[in-house]
Amino acid sequence: MLLNTSKQTDLKESDITDQAIYRDRRKFLQKSASLTAVSMAPSFLWPTIVSADISFENIIKSDFSTKDELTPIDAVAGYNNFYELGLDKGDPKRNAHHLKVKPWNVLVSGECEETGEYALEDFISPAKLEERIYRLRCVEAWSMVVPWVGVELGPILKRFKPTSKAKYVEFKTILDPENLPGQKRQVLEWPYREGLRIDEAMHPLTILAVGLYGKELPNQNGAPLRLVVPWKYGFKSIKSIVSINFLEEQPPTSWNIAGPREYGFYSNVNPDVDHPRWSQKRERRIGEFLKRETLPFNGYADEVASLYSGMDLKENF
Ligand code: MTE
Numbered sequence: 001m002l003l004n005t006s007k008q009t010d011l012k013e014s015d016i017t018d019q020a021i022y023r024d025r026r027k028f029l030q031k032s033a034s035l036t037a038v039s040m041a042p043s044f045l046w047p048t049i050v051s052a053d054i055s056f057e058n059i060i061k062s063d064f065s066t067k068d069e070l071t072p073i074d075a076v077a078g079y080n081n082f083y084e085l086g087l088d089k090g091d092p093k094r095n096a097h098h099l100k101v102k103p104w105n106v107l108v109s110g111e112c113e114e115t116g117e118y119a120l121e122d123f124i125s126p127a128k129l130e131e132r133i134y135r136l137r138c139v140e141a142w143s144m145v146v147p148w149v150g151v152e153l154g155p156i157l158k159r160f161k162p163t164s165k166a167k168y169v170e171f172k173t174i175l176d177p178e179n180l181p182g183q184k185r186q187v188l189e190w191p192y193r194e195g196l197r198i199d200e201a202m203h204p205l206t207i208l209a210v211g212l213y214g215k216e217l218p219n220q221n222g223a224p225l226r227l228v229v230p231w232k233y234g235f236k237s238i239k240s241i242v243s244i245n246f247l248e249e250q251p252p253t254s255w256n257i258a259g260p261r262e263y264g265f266y267s268n269v270n271p272d273v274d275h276p277r278w279s280q281k282r283e284r285r286i287g288e289f290l291k292r293e294t295l296p297f298n299g300y301a302d303e304v305a306s307l308y309s310g311m312d313l314k315e316n317f
Contacts, residue, residue: 084190084240092219111162157244206229208227273313
């Protein structure tokens, strides 16, 4: 049992559904794994300092927060998808110490005037930290409600002065196969990469999280810096970001490379577009017994549906 909550029986029941989908997804990954050698490109060299349990102060509350009941922290930080730290839901927490997060730099490149490599603290400041309580809906049909601590991505991106050619933003996770056990296996093309259209990246709901439940992000949740795009399936919310690249063309993304028919570039939460191997109509909120309906755009349609007006969302899934 991976979860340490009082509702053990509820979770056992619903775990079965999850496990089936998860095993299916993993089988797919094993099948599609390429036989090429794991990339051994050099990674950044981090001193071996483990993240301290630091609480943030003066966090601003946000009107964008949902009033849905929070998922207990044991589940948020104990039931994770972070394939660099292992494939099972409990692996990321167990292997969290392999990820060295201090110091941390972010490389900014591509179609912008202010390119360069920035220490995390400089990259984030002077933005004010906010608490954003968001629903997180995984493509595997489970969901959580997480009180993130973070900053809006848009104002941060604007500081680097994107040029008129910047139509997309690409994000990459740290590449460190020597230390990250999952990157020794070619389950996905490493480093994990994701992308957004520039208007999606600039949308006020899109944040970079540095914490949750008022404290620094646990490593297994993508410390020290992860994307959170609450109207998209969770795999768009890339963890442990080391690079941001402004591009004219749509970038290739890890899950789309692994399964183009299954994981689209947009991946907006959409109950009307099933995953080829399971329904997306309902979801299991972690800690609840009965499944609930999945909402278009994960319940954020009023805020974001206009970004896609005129687009066929079945084709652009
Ligand atoms: N980012 C990286 N680098 N590696 C991953 O395996 N998994 C994604 C996303 N970001 C993943 C990642 C998936 S599938 C989901 S559902 C969310 O992280 C899970 O976030 P959580 O573990 O904080 O709930």
